[in-house]
Structures are given as C-alpha cells and as structure tokens.
Amino acid sequence: MSLFKYSSPATFYPLAGKLWPWFAGLAGVLTLAGSYLAFFVAPTDFQQGDVYRILYIHVPLAVMGMFIYLIMAGYGVMALTLNTRLSSMMMEALAPTGALFTALALWTGSLWGRPTWGTYWVWDARITSTLLLLFLYVGYIALTQAIDDKKRADKAGALLVIVSSINVPIIYFSVKWWNTLHQGSSVSLAGNSIASPAMRWALLAMTFACWMYSIAMALVRVRAIIVERERGAAWLMKGGGE
C-alpha cells in the first residue's frame, strides 16, 4: 500500500465516511466524562468560586483554535509542494471549526472575565493574539470564498496560511511585549495553578473532546467538499466506493 493511497479524494471519501462516526462518538464520550469531572468531581476554586469551571471549555477551545491553524499550515505546505488536492480540501474543511473555536474561546473568555476581572474585555496579550488569530481565519475563509476558480482559491489559501503562520509567533511576541511594556498584566492565567488531579483530568478530557470533535467535523465537511467538487465523477456516481 502506498503512503499516498488516501491522498486521492476517491479513496479518502469512503475512509472518511467510516472514520467520522468513531471520532464523533469519542468526542461525545469524552465530553460527557470531561463535563462530569468538571462539574461534579473537580473542587470549587477557593478564590473564583464556581465561575472558574468555564475554563474547562475555554482553555481547550483556545488551544485547539491555535492548533488547527498549525495543522492547516501543514496541509498548506503539502498542497503547494505535493500538489495534492485533498490537502486543500482538508484546509477548507478545518477552517470553519478553527474559526468557531477561536470565536467561542473569546466569548467564553469574556464570560469568565466579567465576574473574575470585572470586565468583559482586556487588551491582554493572550486575548489580543487570539483575536488576531480569528482575523487570520476570517481572512483565509474570505479569500478562498472570493475566488471562483477552485484551483486558484486552494493555492492562494495555502500560501496565505503559510505566510500567516510564519507571522503567528511574531504577532504573539509583539503583542506580549507590547502589553508588558505598557503595564504588567493585571491578572494572568498562570496565577491559577491546576493543583487537583481531577481538574487536570477534566481539562485533558475536554481538550481531547474538542480535538476529536474537530476531526469528526473536518471529515464530515471534507466529504461534502469532495462531493461538491467531484460531482459528475464516475466513482461518485457508482456510490462513492461505499
């Protein structure tokens, strides 16, 4: 079996169809387990009270938001160097989930910030760079949607994500130094030490739940993208190899 066997939409389509329910199921189980740990097992924070529990969804969303962008950049490199169409389709399939996670991370963050910091929004280094990451996602989606020629849209999107991902660390550090140069961060996340093992397990379970969810969603979406782009192809007419 060649390494590239599944780089063809025709072979990947049935594989994705078989795999996505497993990832979705895993995401469901992990979400239930993580929520149970987060709500019933993990102790109440002695400073923040129960409000801190929103972090069990906030942190995984923020982490995965960043991670998905890196994965997209990886697919972007493959799309431009190996010229595999599926890589671009995977980028397109991942982008909405990444943007959604980043937006929800900002949202849950401000819901947590209101009772804890007393404000919905602070120009904190981490928040600002997450906001910029959301702009990068929006830029990618806007660019690929605006170009009608799919081949060009794929390549332009791949190049954009690669160029932007080189900028991501520069943006992160510039924002970090900008903030610390102005004033010390009023409250930092590093202040919350995750001491209890239940807290750690809850966070881990929720992170993996978000991870599995994004894989399942990407697979479902990439199947839709394959059908949309390959419509009329003989293998699809014959039932898509399923």
Next chain:
Amino acid sequence: MNSVAAGVISQPVQSPERGLWLAVMRDLRLGLRSRAELLQALVFLVIVVSLFPLAVGPEDALLKRIAPGVVWVAALLAVLLTLPRLFAADHADGTLEQLALSPYPLALIAAGKMIAHWLMSGLPVALVSPLLGLQFGLDTHELWVLGTSLMLGTPVLSMIGAIGAALTLGVRGGSILMALLVLPLYVPVLIFGAGAVEQAMASIDYSANFSLLGAILLLGSISAPFAIAAALRISLD
C-alpha cells in the same frame, strides 16, 4: 503592453542587479508619470491625521499622548490604499504575464516592484510624518524617532502588502479583501513602530524596538520576494 515594460522583457539577460534595477526604474517611471496619484496617499495621510484633533478635542496633553499611534495607523492605511496599484494595471493589460515569462526570476521583478512601491508610498509617508508629529506637539527627538521608525517599518508594509495584493489580483471585492488579509499581519510592525515613539516620549531606551523592526525588515527582504512571486504565479495560473 507598454514600451517601458518592453525594456525589461526584451533586453538580453544581464546580471540580476541589472534586472532589479530595470524593474525598479520601470515602476518608478510609470509612477512618476501620474504624479497626482502619488500625492493622493500623502493627502489622505494628512487628512486622516487632522481628523483626530477634531474628534478627540484640541487638548495638548491628550494629542501628544495619542500622536505615535495616530500617525502610525494613518501611515499604515495610506500605504494600504496604494497597494491595489502595485499589480492591477500590469495585470489588466497583460504586462504581468510577460514579466513572468521574462528571463529574470519573477522574485527579482517582484523585489523591484516592492522597492519602487516603497519609494513612492512608504518613503514619502515617512518623510512627511515628522511634520504631522509637530502638529501633535512632539519634540525634536521624538520626531526623529517617529521618522526613523517609519523608515524602518514602511518597507515591511510594502512587502506584506504586496503578498496580499498579489493574492487578491482580479478577485471580486479585491481591495477590501486585501485589507482583511494584510492588516492583521501589520500588527507587529505597528506595535514596534509606535512603541518606539512612545518609549522615546517616556524617556525609555527604544533601541530594542528599532532592532526588532530591523530584524523584521531583514527577514522580509529575503523571504517576501519569493512569497510575492509564488502569489503572482498562483494568480496568473
């Protein structure tokens, strides 16, 4: 295709420096033939900066406080407005395809276009900025820092902008889309540039910001031409 472009394309291949020189001179010559267009960005800069005192009130202390940010953001927007010009005309009349076919590497021609673009947009903006800072009550030293930070930062704006302009070439709603792509990537330059002036105002050592701007400038100089060339090839495909 116009006669100036023909100069770049038809001459026998010489050294890369010669190719770069031809590309820069060609764009400069074309740009200087429409001087009114060149002035537009500068007038835009002056108008935008002048709007701020009207909006926030004429208090000296407040204006001085916001001056670095206002001048930098206005400079950034002024450069942004000039970006569609970079490739649009050459794309419309097919010159760009001819340039891509020329014996010189496309990255070299892209670098030439970038340099010419900076000479006609970033450089004038940087040169005018001390005058604007003066209106906001900055002293001589702060004006010098403002001008220098723009001198170091605006070339990077041209580089990143050129990538965005190349990617959005001939795309529906291209210019606003380009702003969407390019502005988040401008953030580090904005932070370090405006930060240098703010630190000079607070009598803190600002040399670190200049070093970082210089580092970004060097990194961009060696990598941006290739990214622009790749983006142009994608758009011409």
